[in-house]
Amino acid sequence: MWKRKSYFVISLSLLIAFAVWCQMGAFLVHIFFGVNIKANFFKFCFSLFKEDSVYYFVVVTLLSIIISYSILGTLFTIAEQYFLSRRFKQKLFLSKNVDMTKSINETFNRFNNDILVVNAEQPLAFTLGFRRPFIVFSTGLIRLLDFDELEAVVEHEAFHQKNMIRS
Incomplete structure (x- = not known):
């Protein structure tokens, strides 16, 4: 029973993380390439602010920075872990x-x-x-x-x- 619950929790966590990553990616595609993606949570958040206002600009800028930082940080960490594990395996085999x-x-x-x-x-x-x-x-x-x-x-x-x- 506990094993099934564990699989459910990890699956749900991965599904939520995947959904958030997709939303962040869709937002960045919208901002950088102008592609209009209808089902984007971040665009909904921006709709709460009046366009061409200072608040709208601040929120768009801050959110873009946070999302870009998250994506780049994650990609950097994945690459770093990959190279560290390869180096560790090489040392073991030596x-x-x-x-x-x-x-x-x-x-x-x-x-x-x-x-x-x-x-x-x-x-x-x-x-x-x-x-x-x-x-x-x-x-x-x-x-x-x-x-x-x-x-x-x-x-x-x-x-x-x-x-x-x-x-």
């Missing part, structure tokens, strides 16, 4: 322990070779990636745990990996 990666994948019958073991003394275990998630373990974690504990961690991370793919 510290890859080839022998232990192969051994762990064979030991736990991971046919996709989706477990990466990195050289690090800190005990680390996490799942990374959105489209093709993979599991990352540190050599420090592998040395710290016995076989049963490591198997539990593999299963735990495999659960995260499986649920990332379905999402």
